[in-house]
Amino acid sequence: MEQNRKKLVIIGAGPAGLAAAIAAYDSGEKDILILERDDAPGGILRQCIHNGFGLHRFGEELTGPEYAHRYVREAAERNIEILTRTMVLSVSREKVITAMNDEKGVFELQADAVILAMGCRERPRGALNIPGARPAGIFTAGTAQKYVNMQGYMPGKEIVILGSGDIGLIMARRMTLEGAHVKAVCELMPYSGGLNRNIVQCLQDFDIPLLLSHTVSKIHGDTRLTGVSIAEVDEHLCVKPETEQYIPCDTLLLSCGLLPENELTKGASIPLDRITGGATVNEKRQTELPGVFACGNVLHVHDLVDFVSEEAALAGKSAAEYIRSNTDKTKNANIPLTACGCVRYTVPQRIDGIDAPVRVFFRVGKVVDRAVLTVSDGETVLMTKKKRRMTPGEMESFEIPASVLQKAVGTLSVSVVSEEKSE
Amino acid sequence: MKTVELTCIVCPMGCALTVTQNEDGSVLSVKGNTCPRGAEYAKAEVQHPTRTLTTTVKTASGKPIPVKTDRPIPKEHLFDAMKKINSLRIDPPVEIGSVLMEDLYGANLIATADVGGI
Numbered sequence: 001m002e003q004n005r006k007k008l009v010i011i012g013a014g015p016a017g018l019a020a021a022i023a024a025y026d027s028g029e030k031d032i033l034i035l036e037r038d039d040a041p042g043g044i045l046r047q048c049i050h051n052g053f054g055l056h057r058f059g060e061e062l063t064g065p066e067y068a069h070r071y072v073r074e075a076a077e078r079n080i081e082i083l084t085r086t087m088v089l090s091v092s093r094e095k096v097i098t099a100m101n102d103e104k105g106v107f108e109l110q111a112d113a114v115i116l117a118m119g120c121r122e123r124p125r126g127a128l129n130i131p132g133a134r135p136a137g138i139f140t141a142g143t144a145q146k147y148v149n150m151q152g153y154m155p156g157k158e159i160v161i162l163g164s165g166d167i168g169l170i171m172a173r174r175m176t177l178e179g180a181h182v183k184a185v186c187e188l189m190p191y192s193g194g195l196n197r198n199i200v201q202c203l204q205d206f207d208i209p210l211l212l213s214h215t216v217s218k219i220h221g222d223t224r225l226t227g228v229s230i231a232e233v234d235e236h237l238c239v240k241p242e243t244e245q246y247i248p249c250d251t252l253l254l255s256c257g258l259l260p261e262n263e264l265t266k267g268a269s270i271p272l273d274r275i276t277g278g279a280t281v282n283e284k285r286q287t288e289l290p291g292v293f294a295c296g297n298v299l300h301v302h303d304l305v306d307f308v309s310e311e312a313a314l315a316g317k318s319a320a321e322y323i324r325s326n327t328d329k330t331k332n333a334n335i336p337l338t339a340c341g342c343v344r345y346t347v348p349q350r351i352d353g354i355d356a357p358v359r360v361f362f363r364v365g366k367v368v369d370r371a372v373l374t375v376s377d378g379e380t381v382l383m384t385k386k387k388r389r390m391t392p393g394e395m396e397s398f399e400i401p402a403s404v405l406q407k408a409v410g411t412l413s414v415s416v417v418s419e420e421k422s423e
Numbered sequence: 424m425k426t427v428e429l430t431c432i433v434c435p436m437g438c439a440l441t442v443t444q445n446e447d448g449s450v451l452s453v454k455g456n457t458c459p460r461g462a463e464y465a466k467a468e469v470q471h472p473t474r475t476l477t478t479t480v481k482t483a484s485g486k487p488i489p490v491k492t493d494r495p496i497p498k499e500h501l502f503d504a505m506k507k508i509n510s511l512r513i514d515p516p517v518e519i520g521s522v523l524m525e526d527l528y529g530a531n532l533i534a535t536a537d538v539g540g541i
Contacts (some may be wrong), residue, residue, distance in 0.1 A: 049489040049535065050477045063477055065489050065536035069519055149479055152487045177478060177505050196437040200430050201474065205498065389436055 007031035009111040014043020016296025016312040017117035018071035023316030042068035056306035113319040120258040120297040132219030141167040141255040156251025164192040168255025173202035186214040275345040276300040284318035340415035354405040370419040472498040492530035
Protein backbone atom coordinates (compact mmCIF):
# COMPACT_ATOMS: atom_id res chain seq x y z
CA MET A 1 0.00 0.00 0.00
CA GLU A 2 1.19 3.47 -0.92
CA GLN A 3 2.21 5.53 2.12
CA ASN A 4 3.09 9.21 2.08
CA ARG A 5 3.83 11.90 4.59
CA LYS A 6 2.03 15.22 4.89
CA LYS A 7 2.53 17.77 7.62
CA LEU A 8 -1.14 18.70 7.83
CA VAL A 9 -4.07 16.60 6.64
CA ILE A 10 -7.55 18.12 6.75
CA ILE A 11 -10.58 15.86 6.45
CA GLY A 12 -13.40 17.63 4.60
CA ALA A 13 -13.30 20.51 2.07
CA GLY A 14 -16.45 22.25 3.26
CA PRO A 15 -16.38 25.74 4.75
CA ALA A 16 -14.53 24.48 7.87
CA GLY A 17 -11.83 22.51 6.02
CA LEU A 18 -11.18 25.29 3.51
CA ALA A 19 -10.94 28.05 6.14
CA ALA A 20 -8.69 25.86 8.30
CA ALA A 21 -6.36 25.16 5.35
CA ILE A 22 -6.12 28.83 4.38
CA ALA A 23 -5.37 29.91 7.96
CA ALA A 24 -2.77 27.15 8.42
CA TYR A 25 -1.08 28.18 5.17
CA ASP A 26 -1.07 31.85 6.18
CA SER A 27 0.46 30.83 9.54
CA GLY A 28 3.41 29.30 7.67
CA GLU A 29 2.45 25.66 7.09
CA LYS A 30 2.62 24.97 3.33
CA ASP A 31 2.53 21.15 3.29
CA ILE A 32 -1.25 20.71 3.43
CA LEU A 33 -3.61 18.16 1.91
CA ILE A 34 -7.40 18.29 2.10
CA LEU A 35 -9.35 15.05 1.57
CA GLU A 36 -12.93 15.44 0.31
CA ARG A 37 -15.44 12.70 -0.49
CA ASP A 38 -17.63 14.80 -2.83
CA ASP A 39 -16.61 15.62 -6.41
CA ALA A 40 -15.86 19.29 -5.66
CA PRO A 41 -14.94 21.43 -2.64
CA GLY A 42 -17.53 23.65 -0.93
CA GLY A 43 -19.43 21.17 1.22
CA ILE A 44 -23.09 21.71 2.00
CA LEU A 45 -22.87 25.36 0.85
CA ARG A 46 -22.99 24.11 -2.74
CA GLN A 47 -26.64 23.15 -2.36
CA CYS A 48 -27.62 26.11 -0.12
CA ILE A 49 -28.46 28.41 -3.03
CA HIS A 50 -30.41 30.86 -0.82
CA ASN A 51 -28.81 34.04 0.49
CA GLY A 52 -28.01 35.27 3.98
CA PHE A 53 -24.45 33.94 4.28
CA GLY A 54 -21.48 36.15 5.05
CA LEU A 55 -23.15 39.07 6.84
CA HIS A 56 -20.71 38.81 9.76
CA ARG A 57 -17.63 37.75 7.81
CA PHE A 58 -17.89 39.92 4.69
CA GLY A 59 -20.55 42.48 5.65
CA GLU A 60 -22.67 41.50 2.67
CA GLU A 61 -25.32 38.93 1.90
CA LEU A 62 -24.04 36.05 -0.21
CA THR A 63 -25.62 32.82 -1.37
CA GLY A 64 -24.06 29.52 -0.26
CA PRO A 65 -22.24 28.86 -3.55
CA GLU A 66 -20.88 32.43 -3.57
CA TYR A 67 -19.59 32.09 -0.01
CA ALA A 68 -17.95 28.76 -0.87
CA HIS A 69 -16.47 30.23 -4.05
CA ARG A 70 -14.51 32.84 -2.08
CA TYR A 71 -12.82 30.14 0.00
CA VAL A 72 -12.26 27.76 -2.91
CA ARG A 73 -10.58 30.61 -4.79
CA GLU A 74 -8.41 31.56 -1.82
CA ALA A 75 -7.31 27.95 -1.40
CA ALA A 76 -6.52 27.74 -5.13
CA GLU A 77 -4.47 30.96 -4.97
CA ARG A 78 -2.31 29.28 -2.31
CA ASN A 79 -2.05 26.07 -4.36
CA ILE A 80 -3.50 24.07 -1.49
CA GLU A 81 -3.96 20.51 -2.69
CA ILE A 82 -7.50 19.07 -2.48
CA LEU A 83 -8.11 15.40 -3.29
CA THR A 84 -11.80 15.08 -4.19
CA ARG A 85 -13.82 11.85 -4.54
CA THR A 86 -11.69 10.52 -1.71
CA MET A 87 -13.19 8.76 1.28
CA VAL A 88 -11.30 8.64 4.57
CA LEU A 89 -11.75 5.23 6.19
CA SER A 90 -9.90 5.75 9.46
CA VAL A 91 -7.62 7.98 11.48
CA SER A 92 -5.28 6.24 13.92
CA ARG A 93 -3.97 7.58 17.22
CA GLU A 94 -0.55 7.80 15.53
CA LYS A 95 -2.17 10.12 12.96
CA VAL A 96 -2.03 7.64 10.10
CA ILE A 97 -4.95 8.32 7.77
CA THR A 98 -6.33 5.50 5.64
CA ALA A 99 -8.30 6.70 2.64
CA MET A 100 -9.42 5.49 -0.77
CA ASN A 101 -10.39 6.82 -4.16
CA ASP A 102 -10.85 5.36 -7.64
CA GLU A 103 -7.39 6.42 -8.80
CA LYS A 104 -5.11 5.32 -5.93
CA GLY A 105 -7.21 2.59 -4.37
CA VAL A 106 -6.60 2.32 -0.64
CA PHE A 107 -3.70 4.44 0.60
CA GLU A 108 -2.16 5.67 3.84
CA LEU A 109 -0.88 9.08 4.89
CA GLN A 110 1.26 9.84 7.92
CA ALA A 111 0.39 13.32 9.22
CA ASP A 112 2.03 15.50 11.86
CA ALA A 113 -1.32 17.13 12.58
CA VAL A 114 -4.90 16.38 11.54
CA ILE A 115 -7.89 18.71 11.39
CA LEU A 116 -11.29 17.05 11.59
CA ALA A 117 -13.76 19.04 9.46
CA MET A 118 -16.30 16.41 8.41
CA GLY A 119 -19.40 18.47 9.16
CA CYS A 120 -22.70 16.99 10.25
CA ARG A 121 -25.60 15.04 8.84
CA GLU A 122 -29.36 15.15 9.29
CA ARG A 123 -31.28 13.09 11.81
CA PRO A 124 -32.99 10.46 9.62
CA ARG A 125 -36.44 8.91 9.87
CA GLY A 126 -34.95 5.83 11.50
CA ALA A 127 -33.88 7.95 14.47
CA LEU A 128 -37.33 9.54 14.91
CA ASN A 129 -39.53 6.50 15.58
CA ILE A 130 -42.52 7.70 13.54
CA PRO A 131 -45.13 4.89 13.43
CA GLY A 132 -46.63 3.70 10.16
CA ALA A 133 -45.65 2.35 6.77
CA ARG A 134 -42.37 2.78 4.92
CA PRO A 135 -43.37 4.15 1.52
CA ALA A 136 -41.29 6.25 -0.88
CA GLY A 137 -41.64 10.01 -0.52
CA ILE A 138 -39.97 10.60 2.84
CA PHE A 139 -36.78 12.65 2.64
CA THR A 140 -34.62 14.66 4.96
CA ALA A 141 -34.91 18.33 4.01
CA GLY A 142 -31.26 18.42 2.93
CA THR A 143 -31.70 15.45 0.60
CA ALA A 144 -34.66 17.19 -1.03
CA GLN A 145 -32.51 20.32 -1.27
CA LYS A 146 -29.83 18.40 -3.13
CA TYR A 147 -32.41 16.92 -5.55
CA VAL A 148 -33.98 20.31 -6.33
CA ASN A 149 -30.95 22.57 -6.35
CA MET A 150 -28.17 20.35 -7.68
CA GLN A 151 -29.86 17.65 -9.72
CA GLY A 152 -32.95 19.46 -10.96
CA TYR A 153 -35.57 16.99 -9.67
CA MET A 154 -38.69 17.86 -7.69
CA PRO A 155 -39.26 15.20 -5.01
CA GLY A 156 -43.03 15.83 -4.81
CA LYS A 157 -45.99 18.17 -5.15
CA GLU A 158 -48.01 18.02 -1.94
CA ILE A 159 -45.66 18.48 0.97
CA VAL A 160 -45.73 18.26 4.75
CA ILE A 161 -42.60 19.21 6.70
CA LEU A 162 -41.78 17.85 10.14
CA GLY A 163 -39.41 20.04 12.14
CA SER A 164 -38.88 23.77 11.84
CA GLY A 165 -35.10 23.83 11.64
CA ASP A 166 -33.69 26.30 9.16
CA ILE A 167 -33.23 23.78 6.35
CA GLY A 168 -36.90 22.77 6.63
CA LEU A 169 -38.02 26.39 6.47
CA ILE A 170 -35.74 27.16 3.53
CA MET A 171 -37.09 24.10 1.70
CA ALA A 172 -40.70 25.14 2.38
CA ARG A 173 -40.02 28.30 0.40
CA ARG A 174 -37.95 26.59 -2.27
CA MET A 175 -40.59 23.92 -2.99
CA THR A 176 -43.34 26.57 -3.03
CA LEU A 177 -41.44 28.74 -5.53
CA GLU A 178 -41.02 25.68 -7.77
CA GLY A 179 -44.78 25.08 -7.76
CA ALA A 180 -45.28 22.56 -4.94
CA HIS A 181 -47.92 23.04 -2.27
CA VAL A 182 -46.49 23.01 1.26
CA LYS A 183 -49.47 22.23 3.49
CA ALA A 184 -47.92 22.60 6.94
CA VAL A 185 -44.73 22.68 8.97
CA CYS A 186 -45.11 20.73 12.24
CA GLU A 187 -42.80 21.49 15.16
CA LEU A 188 -42.71 19.24 18.21
CA MET A 189 -41.49 21.98 20.54
CA PRO A 190 -43.57 25.02 21.55
CA TYR A 191 -41.03 27.22 19.73
CA SER A 192 -39.29 27.01 16.36
CA GLY A 193 -35.67 25.95 16.10
CA GLY A 194 -35.23 28.19 13.07
CA LEU A 195 -34.22 31.82 12.75
CA ASN A 196 -37.03 34.41 12.94
CA ARG A 197 -36.05 35.74 9.59
CA ASN A 198 -36.70 32.35 8.00
CA ILE A 199 -40.09 31.95 9.68
CA VAL A 200 -41.16 35.28 8.23
CA GLN A 201 -39.60 35.04 4.76
CA CYS A 202 -40.06 31.30 4.13
CA LEU A 203 -43.42 30.58 5.79
CA GLN A 204 -45.42 33.77 6.43
CA ASP A 205 -44.58 35.17 2.96
CA PHE A 206 -46.33 32.14 1.43
CA ASP A 207 -49.07 31.62 4.05
CA ILE A 208 -47.61 28.26 5.10
CA PRO A 209 -48.94 27.32 8.56
CA LEU A 210 -46.39 26.62 11.33
CA LEU A 211 -48.01 24.24 13.81
CA LEU A 212 -46.09 24.42 17.10
CA SER A 213 -46.36 21.54 19.60
CA HIS A 214 -47.41 19.25 16.73
CA THR A 215 -45.85 16.11 15.33
CA VAL A 216 -46.44 13.48 12.66
CA SER A 217 -48.16 10.62 14.49
CA LYS A 218 -48.51 8.18 11.59
CA ILE A 219 -47.27 7.66 8.06
CA HIS A 220 -49.73 6.29 5.46
CA GLY A 221 -49.11 4.77 2.03
CA ASP A 222 -48.05 1.55 0.39
CA THR A 223 -45.54 2.16 -2.40
CA ARG A 224 -45.73 5.96 -2.26
CA LEU A 225 -46.69 8.19 0.64
CA THR A 226 -50.43 9.03 0.50
CA GLY A 227 -50.71 11.10 3.66
CA VAL A 228 -49.68 11.69 7.24
CA SER A 229 -51.59 11.92 10.50
CA ILE A 230 -50.53 14.88 12.58
CA ALA A 231 -51.43 15.60 16.18
CA GLU A 232 -50.82 18.04 18.98
CA VAL A 233 -48.46 17.01 21.76
CA ASP A 234 -48.80 17.67 25.50
CA GLU A 235 -46.19 19.21 27.80
CA HIS A 236 -44.38 15.83 27.95
CA LEU A 237 -44.22 15.83 24.11
CA CYS A 238 -46.69 12.88 23.99
CA VAL A 239 -49.30 12.77 21.24
CA LYS A 240 -52.86 13.78 22.25
CA PRO A 241 -54.82 11.16 20.27
CA GLU A 242 -58.04 13.22 20.22
CA THR A 243 -56.28 15.97 18.21
CA GLU A 244 -55.12 13.66 15.43
CA GLN A 245 -55.98 14.74 11.88
CA TYR A 246 -55.18 13.32 8.45
CA ILE A 247 -53.39 15.37 5.80
CA PRO A 248 -53.14 13.89 2.29
CA CYS A 249 -49.66 14.47 0.82
CA ASP A 250 -47.12 12.72 -1.42
CA THR A 251 -43.97 13.95 0.31
CA LEU A 252 -42.78 14.32 3.89
CA LEU A 253 -39.63 16.33 4.56
CA LEU A 254 -37.77 15.90 7.84
CA SER A 255 -35.88 18.82 9.41
CA CYS A 256 -35.34 17.39 12.86
CA GLY A 257 -31.83 18.31 13.83
CA LEU A 258 -28.25 17.79 12.78
CA LEU A 259 -25.72 15.33 14.16
CA PRO A 260 -21.96 15.90 13.96
CA GLU A 261 -20.41 13.16 11.85
CA ASN A 262 -17.80 11.73 14.22
CA GLU A 263 -17.27 8.11 13.17
CA LEU A 264 -13.60 8.82 12.39
CA THR A 265 -13.19 10.63 15.71
CA LYS A 266 -14.65 7.67 17.60
CA GLY A 267 -12.42 5.32 15.64
CA ALA A 268 -9.40 7.15 17.05
CA SER A 269 -10.90 6.87 20.58
CA ILE A 270 -11.04 10.66 20.88
CA PRO A 271 -13.45 11.60 23.70
CA LEU A 272 -16.72 13.26 22.62
CA ASP A 273 -19.02 15.68 24.44
CA ARG A 274 -22.32 13.95 25.26
CA ILE A 275 -24.38 17.06 24.36
CA THR A 276 -22.63 18.48 21.27
CA GLY A 277 -21.80 15.08 19.78
CA GLY A 278 -18.42 16.53 18.86
CA ALA A 279 -14.96 16.12 20.38
CA THR A 280 -14.13 17.89 23.62
CA VAL A 281 -11.56 20.57 22.80
CA ASN A 282 -9.44 23.29 24.36
CA GLU A 283 -9.48 26.95 23.32
CA LYS A 284 -7.29 26.14 20.30
CA ARG A 285 -9.81 23.52 19.14
CA GLN A 286 -7.36 20.74 19.93
CA THR A 287 -9.05 17.46 20.89
CA GLU A 288 -7.76 15.33 23.73
CA LEU A 289 -5.43 13.60 21.25
CA PRO A 290 -2.50 16.05 20.80
CA GLY A 291 -2.11 17.19 17.20
CA VAL A 292 -5.70 16.40 16.26
CA PHE A 293 -7.97 19.43 15.96
CA ALA A 294 -11.68 19.77 15.17
CA CYS A 295 -13.76 22.66 13.84
CA GLY A 296 -17.07 23.54 12.25
CA ASN A 297 -20.19 21.41 12.43
CA VAL A 298 -18.27 18.24 13.29
CA LEU A 299 -17.39 19.93 16.58
CA HIS A 300 -20.78 21.50 17.36
CA VAL A 301 -23.64 22.46 15.05
CA HIS A 302 -23.49 26.14 14.12
CA ASP A 303 -26.34 28.41 12.91
CA LEU A 304 -24.15 30.61 10.74
CA VAL A 305 -21.32 29.60 8.43
CA ASP A 306 -19.52 32.84 9.31
CA PHE A 307 -18.78 31.40 12.76
CA VAL A 308 -17.69 28.09 11.21
CA SER A 309 -15.08 29.95 9.15
CA GLU A 310 -13.89 31.83 12.21
CA GLU A 311 -13.57 28.69 14.31
CA ALA A 312 -11.85 26.79 11.49
CA ALA A 313 -9.31 29.59 11.04
CA LEU A 314 -8.47 29.25 14.73
CA ALA A 315 -8.03 25.47 14.36
CA GLY A 316 -5.88 25.94 11.24
CA LYS A 317 -3.60 28.45 12.94
CA SER A 318 -3.33 26.22 16.02
CA ALA A 319 -2.44 23.18 13.91
CA ALA A 320 0.32 25.14 12.12
CA GLU A 321 1.72 26.22 15.50
CA TYR A 322 1.57 22.64 16.77
CA ILE A 323 3.53 21.36 13.74
CA ARG A 324 6.12 24.10 14.10
CA SER A 325 6.77 23.48 17.78
CA ASN A 326 6.01 19.77 17.52
CA THR A 327 4.72 19.91 21.07
CA ASP A 328 1.76 21.47 22.70
CA LYS A 329 3.52 24.47 24.18
CA THR A 330 0.53 25.86 26.04
CA LYS A 331 1.01 25.82 29.77
CA ASN A 332 -1.77 23.26 30.11
CA ALA A 333 -3.58 25.11 32.82
CA ASN A 334 -6.33 22.57 32.10
CA ILE A 335 -9.23 24.57 33.46
CA PRO A 336 -12.44 22.61 32.81
CA LEU A 337 -15.60 24.54 31.89
CA THR A 338 -18.95 23.12 32.98
CA ALA A 339 -22.35 24.09 31.66
CA CYS A 340 -24.93 24.64 34.42
CA GLY A 341 -28.67 25.23 34.47
CA CYS A 342 -30.05 26.45 31.14
CA VAL A 343 -26.60 26.32 29.51
CA ARG A 344 -26.52 23.06 27.59
CA TYR A 345 -22.85 22.99 26.63
CA THR A 346 -19.76 25.11 26.14
CA VAL A 347 -17.11 25.03 23.41
CA PRO A 348 -14.27 24.87 24.35
CA GLN A 349 -14.82 22.42 27.19
CA ARG A 350 -11.43 23.19 28.73
CA ILE A 351 -8.91 26.04 28.67
CA ASP A 352 -5.20 25.23 28.57
CA GLY A 353 -3.62 28.65 27.90
CA ILE A 354 -4.30 31.55 30.25
CA ASP A 355 -2.22 34.28 28.59
CA ALA A 356 -4.89 35.45 26.15
CA PRO A 357 -8.64 36.04 26.39
CA VAL A 358 -10.81 33.08 25.35
CA ARG A 359 -14.14 33.30 23.55
CA VAL A 360 -16.58 30.66 24.76
CA PHE A 361 -19.57 29.50 22.69
CA PHE A 362 -22.71 27.98 24.18
CA ARG A 363 -26.39 27.32 23.72
CA VAL A 364 -29.28 27.60 26.16
CA GLY A 365 -31.88 24.82 26.43
CA LYS A 366 -34.94 27.10 26.53
CA VAL A 367 -35.93 30.70 25.80
CA VAL A 368 -34.53 32.96 28.55
CA ASP A 369 -35.70 36.58 28.79
CA ARG A 370 -33.51 39.15 30.56
CA ALA A 371 -30.76 36.59 30.73
CA VAL A 372 -27.85 36.91 33.14
CA LEU A 373 -24.76 34.89 32.32
CA THR A 374 -22.47 34.07 35.22
CA VAL A 375 -19.00 32.54 35.21
CA SER A 376 -18.01 31.33 38.62
CA ASP A 377 -15.22 29.41 40.22
CA GLY A 378 -16.71 27.48 43.10
CA GLU A 379 -18.51 30.13 45.15
CA THR A 380 -16.72 33.12 43.60
CA VAL A 381 -18.44 34.94 40.73
CA LEU A 382 -15.70 35.93 38.27
CA MET A 383 -17.79 37.71 35.65
CA THR A 384 -21.39 38.37 34.60
CA LYS A 385 -23.00 39.50 31.37
CA LYS A 386 -26.58 40.45 30.52
CA LYS A 387 -28.64 39.94 27.38
CA ARG A 388 -32.29 40.77 26.71
CA ARG A 389 -33.10 37.37 25.31
CA MET A 390 -31.36 34.06 24.63
CA THR A 391 -32.99 31.33 22.55
CA PRO A 392 -32.00 27.71 21.83
CA GLY A 393 -31.96 28.52 18.11
CA GLU A 394 -29.11 31.02 18.37
CA MET A 395 -25.58 30.23 19.48
CA GLU A 396 -24.32 32.65 22.13
CA SER A 397 -20.77 33.59 23.04
CA PHE A 398 -18.79 35.62 25.54
CA GLU A 399 -15.13 36.37 26.14
CA ILE A 400 -13.29 35.46 29.35
CA PRO A 401 -10.47 37.98 29.88
CA ALA A 402 -7.00 36.59 30.57
CA SER A 403 -7.06 38.32 33.97
CA VAL A 404 -10.09 36.22 34.96
CA LEU A 405 -8.47 33.01 33.71
CA GLN A 406 -5.35 33.72 35.74
CA LYS A 407 -7.49 34.07 38.87
CA ALA A 408 -9.37 30.83 38.26
CA VAL A 409 -8.79 27.91 40.59
CA GLY A 410 -10.44 24.67 39.54
CA THR A 411 -13.53 24.31 37.38
CA LEU A 412 -15.28 27.32 35.82
CA SER A 413 -19.08 27.02 35.88
CA VAL A 414 -21.05 28.82 33.19
CA SER A 415 -24.70 29.41 34.00
CA VAL A 416 -27.60 31.51 32.73
CA VAL A 417 -30.65 32.57 34.73
CA SER A 418 -33.50 34.94 34.04
CA GLU A 419 -33.10 38.15 36.02
CA GLU A 420 -36.83 38.20 36.80
CA LYS A 421 -36.61 34.85 38.54
CA SER A 422 -33.45 35.54 40.49
CA GLU A 423 -34.89 38.69 42.06
CA MET B 424 -57.52 52.75 8.33
CA LYS B 425 -56.16 49.25 8.52
CA THR B 426 -53.78 47.37 10.79
CA VAL B 427 -51.15 44.78 9.87
CA GLU B 428 -49.44 42.36 12.27
CA LEU B 429 -45.76 41.59 11.60
CA THR B 430 -42.86 39.81 13.27
CA CYS B 431 -39.76 41.97 13.26
CA ILE B 432 -36.73 40.24 11.69
CA VAL B 433 -34.11 42.90 12.41
CA CYS B 434 -32.71 41.02 15.42
CA PRO B 435 -33.39 37.78 17.34
CA MET B 436 -35.87 39.49 19.70
CA GLY B 437 -38.59 38.99 17.07
CA CYS B 438 -40.91 41.74 18.38
CA ALA B 439 -44.58 41.46 17.43
CA LEU B 440 -45.34 44.67 15.51
CA THR B 441 -48.71 46.26 14.85
CA VAL B 442 -48.70 48.73 11.98
CA THR B 443 -51.63 51.10 11.45
CA GLN B 444 -51.98 52.54 7.94
CA ASN B 445 -54.13 55.30 6.41
CA GLU B 446 -56.31 54.56 3.38
CA ASP B 447 -53.55 55.89 1.07
CA GLY B 448 -51.08 53.37 2.51
CA SER B 449 -49.05 55.85 4.54
CA VAL B 450 -48.06 54.59 7.97
CA LEU B 451 -49.88 56.16 10.90
CA SER B 452 -48.20 54.26 13.71
CA VAL B 453 -45.99 51.30 14.57
CA LYS B 454 -46.50 49.63 17.94
CA GLY B 455 -44.75 46.74 19.68
CA ASN B 456 -41.22 47.60 18.49
CA THR B 457 -38.55 47.99 21.16
CA CYS B 458 -36.10 49.95 18.99
CA PRO B 459 -36.20 52.46 16.10
CA ARG B 460 -34.94 49.86 13.61
CA GLY B 461 -38.16 47.88 14.16
CA ALA B 462 -40.28 50.86 13.16
CA GLU B 463 -38.21 51.34 10.01
CA TYR B 464 -38.54 47.68 9.08
CA ALA B 465 -42.30 47.76 9.63
CA LYS B 466 -42.77 50.83 7.39
CA ALA B 467 -40.76 49.34 4.52
CA GLU B 468 -42.44 45.96 4.89
CA VAL B 469 -46.02 47.27 4.64
CA GLN B 470 -45.32 49.82 1.91
CA HIS B 471 -42.77 48.23 -0.41
CA PRO B 472 -41.95 44.64 0.59
CA THR B 473 -39.05 43.33 -1.50
CA ARG B 474 -37.11 40.05 -1.55
CA THR B 475 -33.95 38.80 -3.20
CA LEU B 476 -35.00 35.80 -5.29
CA THR B 477 -32.66 32.80 -5.35
CA THR B 478 -33.40 29.82 -7.58
CA THR B 479 -31.83 27.74 -10.35
CA VAL B 480 -31.76 27.86 -14.17
CA LYS B 481 -32.03 24.71 -16.24
CA THR B 482 -29.29 23.57 -18.60
CA ALA B 483 -29.15 21.12 -21.48
CA SER B 484 -27.34 18.62 -19.24
CA GLY B 485 -30.10 18.84 -16.63
CA LYS B 486 -27.68 20.04 -13.93
CA PRO B 487 -29.06 23.36 -12.68
CA ILE B 488 -27.11 26.62 -12.35
CA PRO B 489 -27.73 28.49 -9.06
CA VAL B 490 -28.83 32.11 -9.63
CA LYS B 491 -30.06 35.17 -7.74
CA THR B 492 -31.49 38.58 -8.48
CA ASP B 493 -28.69 41.10 -7.94
CA ARG B 494 -31.05 43.28 -5.89
CA PRO B 495 -34.35 42.66 -4.11
CA ILE B 496 -37.45 42.67 -6.32
CA PRO B 497 -41.06 43.50 -5.32
CA LYS B 498 -42.45 40.59 -3.32
CA GLU B 499 -45.66 40.42 -5.37
CA HIS B 500 -43.66 39.55 -8.51
CA LEU B 501 -41.78 36.53 -7.08
CA PHE B 502 -43.94 33.93 -8.85
CA ASP B 503 -43.97 35.85 -12.17
CA ALA B 504 -40.18 36.04 -11.97
CA MET B 505 -40.00 32.29 -11.28
CA LYS B 506 -42.06 31.63 -14.42
CA LYS B 507 -39.70 33.69 -16.56
CA ILE B 508 -36.60 32.09 -15.02
CA ASN B 509 -37.97 28.57 -15.48
CA SER B 510 -38.51 29.17 -19.20
CA LEU B 511 -34.81 29.99 -19.57
CA ARG B 512 -32.24 27.43 -20.85
CA ILE B 513 -28.54 28.23 -20.50
CA ASP B 514 -25.70 26.11 -21.73
CA PRO B 515 -22.59 25.95 -19.57
CA PRO B 516 -19.86 26.99 -19.11
CA VAL B 517 -21.15 29.85 -16.99
CA GLU B 518 -18.98 32.06 -14.81
CA ILE B 519 -20.00 33.25 -11.36
CA GLY B 520 -21.48 36.75 -11.52
CA SER B 521 -22.41 36.62 -15.21
CA VAL B 522 -25.80 38.12 -16.10
CA LEU B 523 -28.23 35.48 -17.40
CA MET B 524 -31.31 37.72 -17.71
CA GLU B 525 -31.63 41.50 -17.69
CA ASP B 526 -34.33 43.70 -16.22
CA LEU B 527 -36.22 41.11 -14.21
CA TYR B 528 -38.57 43.40 -12.26
CA GLY B 529 -35.80 45.93 -11.85
CA ALA B 530 -32.97 43.48 -11.20
CA ASN B 531 -30.51 41.38 -13.18
CA LEU B 532 -30.43 37.62 -12.79
CA ILE B 533 -26.85 36.51 -12.11
CA ALA B 534 -25.15 33.13 -11.74
CA THR B 535 -23.92 32.41 -8.20
CA ALA B 536 -21.46 29.63 -9.10
CA ASP B 537 -18.99 28.67 -11.78
CA VAL B 538 -20.54 25.85 -13.78
CA GLY B 539 -18.22 24.02 -16.17
CA GLY B 540 -19.08 22.75 -19.64
CA ILE B 541 -20.45 19.26 -20.26
